Amino acid sequence: MSGKIDNWMDAMVQRRALARWRAAAETAETLDPARLRALRGEARQLQRALGQFTHVADGRLALPMIGSSAMRKPASADWAWRPGIWRGPLARPGLAAVASETGFGDGATLFHDCTTNELSLRQIRNRREADLAPYGLRLDVFRFDGSFLSLVLELPAEAAQGLTRRHVIRMDATVEKERPLEIFARLNVKHGPNVEQIVRELPRDATEVMIEFDLAYTKMNEKRVDKLWVDLIFEGPEMNQVTWRDVTFCRRPRADL
Structure with a gap:
C-alpha cells in the first residue's frame, strides 16, 4: 500500500511541477525582471540535471539489452542459441596469461600448447548501434x-535433441581482427563412441560471417547423438587482437537431396 501512495504522490508532484513551468513559460514576457531572473536560475539548474539524466538514459537504452535473444536466423530454424559469454555479464570478465584448458564463462574453454603464455581473454560491453x-x-x-x-x-x-542428418547447423558471427588471420570452425558431433567432424574456414576479409555445416555428408548415427561442440581454431595468431562481437548458432532442416 505504501508503494502505491508513494507513486501517487510522485505523480502529483511531477504534474504540479510541470504545470508550474508551463505557467512560467506563458507569463515570461510580462514577468518583472527580478522574478524572471530568479526563475531563469532555477530553470538552468533543472535543465542541467535533466540533461545529465537524458544523456545517461539515452546511452544505456541505445545498448543491446542484457539477455537479448535477438539474432539473425532463417525462418525455418527449429533451434537457435547465443552462448552465455555474449548474453550477460560474467563474474570474472577477464583473464591474463590464460593456461590451456581454462574455462571462461559457461561452456567455453581455451586450448593451446604454447610455453610462453602471453594470451588474454576479456568480456567487453557492445555499444555500437x-x-x-x-x-x-x-x-x-x-x-x-x-x-x-x-x-x-x-x-x-x-542442440542434440531430435538432430538428424537432414539438419544443417549454421553459425553466424561478427568478428574483428587487428591483422589478417586464418580462422577455422570445426563442428564436432559425438554419437556413441564416435565423433563426426566438419571443418569450415571463416571468410578472411568479412566482419559479418555465416557458415553452415551440412550433416547429410556425415555418417552420424541419429539415434546415438549426445553432444555437440564447435572449435574456433586460430592459425598463426601471434601479435593479433580478435574481437568476437557476436556468435550465434541455429539449425534448420533442409530439403531431401
Missing part, C-alpha cells in the same frame, strides 16, 4: 610459440 549481442569477447595474443590455439564452445543439450 549495429550490435545485437549485449557483450563481446576479446582475445589478445602477443608472443605465441605454440602450434595450435582454439576456443571451444560447447553447445547445449537442446
Whole structure:
C-alpha cells in the first residue's frame, strides 16, 4: 500500500511541477525582471540535471539489452542459441596469461600448447548501434610459440535433441581482427563412441560471417547423438587482437537431396 501512495504522490508532484513551468513559460514576457531572473536560475539548474539524466538514459537504452535473444536466423530454424559469454555479464570478465584448458564463462574453454603464455581473454560491453549481442569477447595474443590455439564452445543439450542428418547447423558471427588471420570452425558431433567432424574456414576479409555445416555428408548415427561442440581454431595468431562481437548458432532442416 505504501508503494502505491508513494507513486501517487510522485505523480502529483511531477504534474504540479510541470504545470508550474508551463505557467512560467506563458507569463515570461510580462514577468518583472527580478522574478524572471530568479526563475531563469532555477530553470538552468533543472535543465542541467535533466540533461545529465537524458544523456545517461539515452546511452544505456541505445545498448543491446542484457539477455537479448535477438539474432539473425532463417525462418525455418527449429533451434537457435547465443552462448552465455555474449548474453550477460560474467563474474570474472577477464583473464591474463590464460593456461590451456581454462574455462571462461559457461561452456567455453581455451586450448593451446604454447610455453610462453602471453594470451588474454576479456568480456567487453557492445555499444555500437549495429550490435545485437549485449557483450563481446576479446582475445589478445602477443608472443605465441605454440602450434595450435582454439576456443571451444560447447553447445547445449537442446542442440542434440531430435538432430538428424537432414539438419544443417549454421553459425553466424561478427568478428574483428587487428591483422589478417586464418580462422577455422570445426563442428564436432559425438554419437556413441564416435565423433563426426566438419571443418569450415571463416571468410578472411568479412566482419559479418555465416557458415553452415551440412550433416547429410556425415555418417552420424541419429539415434546415438549426445553432444555437440564447435572449435574456433586460430592459425598463426601471434601479435593479433580478435574481437568476437557476436556468435550465434541455429539449425534448420533442409530439403531431401
